[in-house]
Amino acid sequence: MTATVIDGKAFAADLRARIATLAAAFSAQAGRQAGLAVVLVGEDPASQVYVRSKGRSTVEAGMASFEHKLPADTDEATLLALVERLNADPAVDGILVQLPLPRHLDEQKVIATINPDKDVDGFHVTNAGRLAVGQAGFVPCTPLGCLMLLKDRLGDLAGLDAVVIGRSNIVGKPMAQLLLAESCTVTVAHSKTQNLPEVVRRADIVVAAVGRPEMVKGDWIKPGATVIDVGINRVPGAQDGKTRLVGDVAYDEAAAVAGAITPVPGGVGPMTIAVLLRNTLVAAYRNAGIALAPDAI
Numbered sequence: 001m002t003a004t005v006i007d008g009k010a011f012a013a014d015l016r017a018r019i020a021t022l023a024a025a026f027s028a029q030a031g032r033q034a035g036l037a038v039v040l041v042g043e044d045p046a047s048q049v050y051v052r053s054k055g056r057s058t059v060e061a062g063m064a065s066f067e068h069k070l071p072a073d074t075d076e077a078t079l080l081a082l083v084e085r086l087n088a089d090p091a092v093d094g095i096l097v098q099l100p101l102p103r104h105l106d107e108q109k110v111i112a113t114i115n116p117d118k119d120v121d122g123f124h125v126t127n128a129g130r131l132a133v134g135q136a137g138f139v140p141c142t143p144l145g146c147l148m149l150l151k152d153r154l155g156d157l158a159g160l161d162a163v164v165i166g167r168s169n170i171v172g173k174p175m176a177q178l179l180l181a182e183s184c185t186v187t188v189a190h191s192k193t194q195n196l197p198e199v200v201r202r203a204d205i206v207v208a209a210v211g212r213p214e215m216v217k218g219d220w221i222k223p224g225a226t227v228i229d230v231g232i233n234r235v236p237g238a239q240d241g242k243t244r245l246v247g248d249v250a251y252d253e254a255a256a257v258a259g260a261i262t263p264v265p266g267g268v269g270p271m272t273i274a275v276l277l278r279n280t281l282v283a284a285y286r287n288a289g290i291a292l293a294p295d296a297i
């Protein structure tokens with residue numbers, strides 16, 4: 001079998017176009033643009049690229065982008081004061097603090113300071129709780145993007161066996177909650193899981209989010225399974241000392257067995273920013289008290 005390639009880049013472009021249409025309708029109704037504030041502390045090169053891309057995509061979708069770049073040695077009080085100002089700013093519907101933060105800053109404390117109703121990253125414990133009990137809230141962008149790709153490919157997921165490899169608060173745990181809400185039978189595997197290849201071999205859906213280059217091998221995959229690769233690992237390239245991106249799945253091997261698979265790059269990654277725009281627009285509608293149909297985006 002040769003897997004269908006799930007084109008996350010094309011799906012994300014289509015989602016962004018639909019968001020732009022709704023963002024224009026929001027501006028007309030509310031008399032203002034939806035607004036996203038992004039806070040970057042320090043100069044991590046990958047974070048700088050993601051923050052630039054978020055700002056550009058926000059503006060392209062017809063929303064207002066507020067970028068706050070702080071030096072790497074910013075102290076906690078200064079960062080928390082900025083978050084509090086953004087919480088109080090009526091032009092700001094969504095707030096995102098780019099992770100990872102420099103090590104002297106306590107990520108949990110910073111996330112806890114964001115108003116949960118502006119937490120478009122879905123990282124606040126209130127939103128994690130809402131997801132766990134099935135209440136409306138914000139869902140982290142990467143797992144929600146994975147779910148959109150899965151539903152587009154498979155339709156109804158009920159009864160399918162899903163294995164999520166990785167138990168981070170940002171991807172693994174919310175992904176498992178989302179799949180459970182779709183009535184999948186969910187296993188969360190991690191570094192202490194015994195017989196991991198055997199566990200993965202049972203799965204109709206595999207979501208790999210461990211951050212270990214090409215860890216999931218082709219012979220771990222059940223023939224016809226759908227494989228979602230969340231990993232973005234930079235490894236040495238074949239020549240010139242250049243690097244290349246690989247996922248957590250050994251792509252060629254897995255693609256020979258799977259029914260469908262996301263590539264890296266061009267799979268899950270582009271969905272993260274598209275879903276961030278979606279969450280921001282949903283926040284704007286809620287903050288303005290304007291109804292938005294639940295399945296509008």
Ligand SMILES: Nc1nc2c(c(=O)[nH]1)N[C@@H](CN(C=O)c1ccc(C(=O)N[C@@H](CCC(=O)O)C(=O)O)cc1)CN2
Pocket residue numbers: 050096097098099100121141142232245264265266267268269270271272273
């Ligand atoms: N506050 C947050 N911080 C971080 C998040 C997040 O969702 N919220 N996620 C990641 C980084 N991230 C967005 O912030 C992100 C990662 C990857 C991509 C993406 O489009 N990747 C491309 C490849 C890009 C490349 O060439 O390096 C792809 O996979 O095709 C977008 C956003 C950590 N921090």
